[in-house]
Amino acid sequence: MLFFVLKNIRNIIPVGLLLLLGGAGIRAQSGFELVSGGDYHTVKFSLVNNLVIIPVEVNGVELSFILDSGVNKPILFDLGSGDHPEFSHFEAIYIRGLGQGEAIKAYRSRDNVIRINEKVVNRSSDFYLILDQGINFAPRLGIPIHGIIGFEVFRDLVVDISYTRKRIRFYRPGTYRHRTCRKCHTFGLDMIHNKPYLKAEVAVDGRREEVKLLVDSGSSDALWLFDREDNGLSVPQEHFDDFLGRGLSGSVYGSRARVEELHLGDFEFKDAKVAFPDAVSLQHLQNLSERDGSIGGEILRRFDVVVDYAGKKMTMKRNRYFRQPFKYNMSGIELQHNGMRIEQVGTNSNQALSEHAEARKTYRILPGRLLKYSLYPAFEIAEVRNGSPACDAGLKKGDVVLSVNGKRASGHSIQEMMELMNVRAGKKIRLLVEREGRQMRFMFRLKEVL
Incomplete structure (x- = not known):
């Protein structure tokens, strides 16, 4: 994620x-x-x-x-x-x-x-x-x-x-009236160094702790917690190590797990996803003692949210996404765009030409034939999690995904491609990839991480 x-x-x-x-x-x-x-x-x-x-x-x-x-x-x-x-x-x-x-x-x-x-x-x-x-x-x-x-x-x-x-x-300030309804809860916000914090409760490995969380709409994760002795929080016994993302000062690594419960006011989540960034990734951050973690977009999108910094409060109303399960990446693959691919319109993925192939002049233009080509983003594997099904199958960082279970990558978004590779546990995934100018096929089955 x-x-x-x-x-x-x-x-x-x-x-x-x-x-x-x-x-x-x-x-x-x-x-x-x-x-x-x-x-x-x-x-x-x-x-x-x-x-x-x-x-x-x-x-x-x-x-x-x-x-x-x-x-x-x-x-x-x-x-x-x-x-x-x-x-x-x-x-x-x-x-x-x-x-x-x-x-x-x-x-x-x-x-x-x-x-x-x-x-x-x-x-x-x-x-x-x-x-x-x-x-x-x-x-x-x-x-x-x-x-x-x-x-x-x-x-x-x-x-x-x-x-x-x-x-x-x-x-405009002063013109909005916070609503009260059965599906709503209004939180008081603590504004610290121009950032909003709210209080919540989490249950980890049987221990329940009150936590102060940064409201962070710029994080696509669900929940972050800091592993510190002073707040009683630690990485759960059942977890896995992972690349968490990219920060201003480089890559961020840590552990991923689930919390047994997350309580936000009147709202309760079971088995919510949580990430624990390691100490090295947090070394440059100031004021860490003032908070225990953050809630991000995967939690916030389950609500319609009204943020009022001047009034120091935030109203959250649960929406149709509220009860969606928290899913981890079962394949172990993270994708990114890297350049473009040239594909002949109407052909299958085996006839696709890469931008690099064009540069090497490895294809021919036949006299008397008018061939139509289109440009599509190249979906490159950016990360492969160690021990994941994709890693065990032999897929590598830098492989370019051409198709998933026979569906061409061209015409799909990164999000759609990731969904195709993370359908459900036990699903067989067949990938056609390009590696160093060669097309290769791989197969693996998805499995639950936690």
Whole structure:
């Protein structure tokens, strides 16, 4: 499961400007506001891997951003060959975050104009620009992702997220009335360093503990807990080690398991998924003692959520996703986009040509025949979990998946391909892959991880 961990944006070290921080004044900023009549404005979003993707215009250029309640300042990634917004007032900084690597260089830009669907506007916002091409999550999601935005939106507006209708309503402060209903619960939020926390209870290995959790819509996981002696939490006996995701400071590893129970106010979940990141991945994070973990998108999408930072509360109403089971990746494969494939229209996957094959001139154009080709994303195996059915079958990182059980990869999204490879325990999975220019076939059966 993919999740995003671009957090801890407060932990910055300006390059060559350390002596200026103490005397720097706080500049007033306009913040987000509605520029049209009415008490709210509605924006449609895409839900990809439990993440909310919204349209954001930065200095006149249309982009796609993750709406992330766990990030302080907007972050913009390297846009590659796409259209680039114009920026000014640059200041070099270093940012540390989750992961086992070091801090990365970024640039702070001031006085930028941000629009969300034209009618939600901030006319003077700071941005952090990350030019490291390794910080690029579009391949894992299968759609362009240009950045992350969070705190300023939630600070200035009441944000009503309907995961079932895939729409957000941004309300003017003071105009929204929190509803009371049988399926609703309103939580008090603790705002610490511009981030929202709520209290919950978890039962792990027969022990019940009260925990303080970061509300993190920028994580596609369900639940994170920190293995620490002071909070009484530890990795359950039944678990497996796994790659958890990518953070600002590199790869994040840890253990995956299930909690026996998770209580959020009036709501109860049985056998919810949980990840325990290892200590090395958490080494750069500040203020860890103030929380015990986080709840992410796989929990949040089971509700329609209203976030009110000014009122320090959040209302959650369960929706039709509430009782869906928590599933782990049974195949052990994680996919990503890597380049394009050229396929002859109307042929089967055995006749597909890769971008690399085109470069090597390994196919012929026959005189008198007009052949039609189309370009499709190449689905490359990004990770294979040790001990998983895919690993035991011999699949490797870098293999390009051409078909699953006879269904061609072309025309499908990454999410659809992952679903095909994780149908149910006991299901036989047949893969056709390309490895170093050769097509190879593999077979394995899915099995429950926990």
